[in-house]
Amino acid sequence: MDRIAAMNVFVRVVEAGTFTKAADTLDLPNATVTRLVQQLEQELQVRLLHRTTRRVSVTPEGATYYERIVRLLAELSDIESTTRQSMAKPSGKVKVETVPGLANTVIIPALHEFYREYPDVDIELGASHRHADLIGEGIDCVIRAGSVNEQLMVARRIGSxxxxxxxxxxxxxxxxxxxxxxxxxxxxxxxxxxxxxxxxxxxxxxxxxxxxxxxxxxxxxxxxxxxxxxxxxxxxxxxxxxxxxxxxxxxxxxxxxxxxxxxxxTPIHVLYAPNRFLSAKVRVFIDWVAALFEQHEELRRG
Structure with missing residues (x-):
């Protein structure tokens, strides 16, 4: 068993809430996701998840394990990301969701500056008031005003x-x-x-x-x-x-x-999944948008 792969699969199942949704976001067969989690439980000799026909829930032991391996995987991703960034520029697509007001008034008018600095990064920007499902829709980050209710997400305050x-x-x-x-x-x-x-x-x-x-x-x-x-x-x-x-x-x-x-x-946060936030392309976008809000007189954190 690839222990790191199994850990990543377990984290995604916890965040997605079902094996099927986790398999879709990982682009893996459902059977592979199930097998990796079962092997992880056998290796640890502890049940990590309660399974039902519709959803999975985390056992107390699974919750403790999740909290610790998220930090471990983040550190590992940080090491790998730092190494990659020293050799190559960030590239690829970043999928972002925010409200129309912030998109039209703040982000879009400044995007030419982002592209000038990161020409190999493409942005897919959704602008709506709907409550987006980051994991289920494969969204890298959400910029949102108001309280944060997603307990499994990292919330970085970038403005008010x-x-x-x-x-x-x-x-x-x-x-x-x-x-x-x-x-x-x-x-x-x-x-x-x-x-x-x-x-x-x-x-x-x-x-x-x-x-x-x-x-x-x-x-x-x-x-x-x-x-x-x-x-x-x-x-x-x-x-x-x-x-x-x-x-x-x-x-x-x-x-x-x-x-x-x-x-x-009202505070403004950027939200992202803990096992994704160190991707080079996502990191540079989040850092850029945080700096953009800090420069905006009406949006500084205060």
């Missing part, structure tokens, strides 16, 4: 996104300025749909007081570009990401309202 409550001068002239967040209940507002299928709540904070409002919106959209366009069209008050609204605020198309109240700040 602040929000600002905005409206057009024309809207303010017609409807007046809200004095408190509660006033928004009586004014037309625009909501941004989340992956959960519900609009994001409007969040406010002042003097230690936190307030969340789930409003009855005049319009709800599912895309950040449409969200900003709707606000700039004077259709209502919106709580926009500052990085995306910066140009409209600078040229006067939008104005901040409720200035006495702070809005939420």
């Amino acid at each position: 996104v602040a929000f600002m409550t905005c409206a057009t001068p024309g809207f303010i002239k017609t409807h007046g300025l809200p004095k408190t967040p509660e006033d928004l209940k009586e004014l037309p507002t625009i909501g941004m749909m989340t992956a959960s299928g519900r609009p994001s709540a409007f969040s406010f904070e002042r003097d230690g007081e936190a307030l969340e409002l789930n409003l009855q919106h005049r319009l709800v959209v599912g895309d950040s570009n449409a969200y900003i366009a709707a606000c700039c069209a004077g259709l209502g008050i919106a709580q926009l990401p500052v990085y995306a609204a910066a140009d409209a605020l600078r040229d006067g198309r939008l104005q901040q309202v409720l200035k006495d109240w702070n809005n939420s700040v």
Whole structure:
């Protein structure tokens, strides 16, 4: 038995949740994946996985083993990757998922700089608000704002996104300025749909007081570009990401309202599988995007 190969297969089964999905992502026959895990269990003389017809779950012994060999395999990959990088430039395709706002406003305008430095790396960039399955879809990394729920993923914080409550001068002239967040209940507002299928709540904070409002919106959209366009069209008050609204605020198309109240700040992470993160092509992209966010005034980690 190739012990390293068996360890890698076991890690992928744990992360994928089924032998079939692990076999697909490894491009191996299902029988080979099953056999390698069985041989590993026989060699260790311990059951690592509970098997059912639909999924596998990790035994307590398997969970301990997983945590230790992930670190071991990462160190081994680091040694191999460092050696390869000293001999060759990073090359190949990196599959990335992020939200449209970050893709269109931040990443795509700067990609020419990445290609100049790494001409042999190709990027496949998906831009949507869906909750992508990294393992099942073979995605190398996801750039996402908000809390991190994937326990088996590495999450590297690369920035923060602040929000600002905005409206057009024309809207303010017609409807007046809200004095408190509660006033928004009586004014037309625009909501941004989340992956959960519900609009994001409007969040406010002042003097230690936190307030969340789930409003009855005049319009709800599912895309950040449409969200900003709707606000700039004077259709209502919106709580926009500052990085995306910066140009409209600078040229006067939008104005901040409720200035006495702070809005939420959400962390941005890049997520990747622990047994993949040391691939040279993925590493250079993640390092590049982290530096890009650090240079962006509205997205720094703070």
